[in-house]
Amino acid sequence: MKIKELRESTVEELSARRRELKQEALNLRIQQQSGQLENPSRLKLIRREIARIETIITDRSRAAAVKKAA
Numbered sequence: 446m447k448i449k450e451l452r453e454s455t456v457e458e459l460s461a462r463r464r465e466l467k468q469e470a471l472n473l474r475i476q477q478q479s480g481q482l483e484n485p486s487r488l489k490l491i492r493r494e495i496a497r498i499e500t501i502i503t504d505r506s507r508a509a510a511v512k513k514a515a
Contacts, residue, residue: 470488473488
C-alpha cells in the first residue's frame, strides 16, 4: 500500500491491516526456517509496511492527545 492510501485509512482499518501483515510475516518466517520461502524480499517489504502503519497510528494518537490537552 502507498503511504497516501494508509494516511487516508481509519485507525481501525490500519490496525486490521497491521494484524494481517503480522500474521503474514509469521507465516513467511516459518517458511524461511523450513527452507520453502520463494521470495525472501517479501519479509522486508512487510516489515516496512508494518512500521509505516505503526508510525501513522502513533502520529494520530499524539495529535489527539495534544488536541485534548489544549
